[in-house]
Amino acid sequence: MSDEKSRPPQDRPWESGWGPDTTRAPGTRRLWLAGALALATIAACVTAVTVMENASEEPAHRAAEPAALGSSAPGGLISFATPSGSGTGTPGTGRVHPSPTPASSAPGTDPGPEPSPTSPEPPPKASSAPAKRPKPPSSPGISVRAVNFPDRYWRVRDGSVRLDRIGSDPGQREDATFRRVPGLSDSSCYSFTTSDGRHLRHRGFVLVADRDDGSSLFRQDATFCPRVRPRSGTLSLESVNYPGRFLRHRDFQLRLDPYEHSHQYHSDASFRIVPGLG
Numbered sequence: 437m438s439d440e441k442s443r444p445p446q447d448r449p450w451e452s453g454w455g456p457d458t459t460r461a462p463g464t465r466r467l468w469l470a471g472a473l474a475l476a477t478i479a480a481c482v483t484a485v486t487v488m489e490n491a492s493e494e495p496a497h498r499a500a501e502p503a504a505l506g507s508s509a510p511g512g513l514i515s516f517a518t519p520s521g522s523g524t525g526t527p528g529t530g531r532v533h534p535s536p537t538p539a540s541s542a543p544g545t546d547p548g549p550e551p552s553p554t555s556p557e558p559p560p561k562a563s564s565a566p567a568k569r570p571k572p573p574s575s576p577g578i579s580v581r582a583v584n585f586p587d588r589y590w591r592v593r594d595g596s597v598r599l600d601r602i603g604s605d606p607g608q609r610e611d612a613t614f615r616r617v618p619g620l621s622d623s624s625c626y627s628f629t630t631s632d633g634r635h636l637r638h639r640g641f642v643l644v645a646d647r648d649d650g651s652s653l654f655r656q657d658a659t660f661c662p663r664v665r666p667r668s669g670t671l672s673l674e675s676v677n678y679p680g681r682f683l684r685h686r687d688f689q690l691r692l693d694p695y696e697h698s699h700q701y702h703s704d705a706s707f708r709i710v711p712g713l714g
Contacts, residue, residue: 577613577712584703597643599688613714619659621676627658643690670706
């Protein structure tokens with residue numbers, strides 16, 4: 437029997453009513469598609485495993501690599517990252533690492549001006565209060581000489597102050613020597629003390645030597661303000677509690693008289709302070 441007679445026609449179904457479906461791929465084509473899909477799946481798995489292994493090993497290799505600091509770090513310094521705790525051994529073995537460069541030797545960096553050890557102090561503010569007159573210095577011993585009688589000096593005699601000639605007698609020289617101290621009533625003025633601790637004061641407008649009784653009146657009577665004449669270097673002494681009255685000598689007695697605009701008064705009320713005679 438020939439093959440053509442045993443094969444059923446292709447354009448009509450078999451006796452059982454089933455015919456081949458020509459729209460679907462043959463079985464071998466399905467096998468090829470399944471194999472290709474399996475190979476793609478295996479390749480994807482292998483690629484994923486490789487990427488994960490490389491990612492886990494990368495921090496260990498990068499641990500020893502130098503990391504440049506940001507702009508906030510000092511110029512020229514290089515820091516090293518901290519090795520990962522999961523790594524074993526010393527990371528980066530056998531690699532050559534650059535030595536950290538100190539800031540002073542880094543090229544292109546300007547350390548800037550060094551800070552000054554001390555800051556300049558601000559200038560003192562000008563005070564609006566009027567300046568006080570300086571206190572007169574205390575002297576170990578001075579004598580007061582008249583201008584119009586240059587051979588006569590103040591001298592305490594019988595409790596009062598007179599204008600006397602002083603010889604070589606030690607007692608006389610001691611009586612003509614005083615200490616000039618800051619004024620008892622006004623420290624910018626003068627007070628005068630004797631060698632035995634008394635003060636010169638005016639009483640009844642006469643200059644006498646008296647003990648300090650601690651009263652305000654005594655402090656004012658014993659305080660005299662100097663009025664210096666710069667050209668001649670002489671001075672006059674004005675009373676604190678009687679402004680306008682100056683010490684002057686009259687008949688060689690020291691008194692406190694009102695100011696007079698006369699040549700005689702100016703001469704009698706002018707004195708020089710010289711080193712002590714005693």
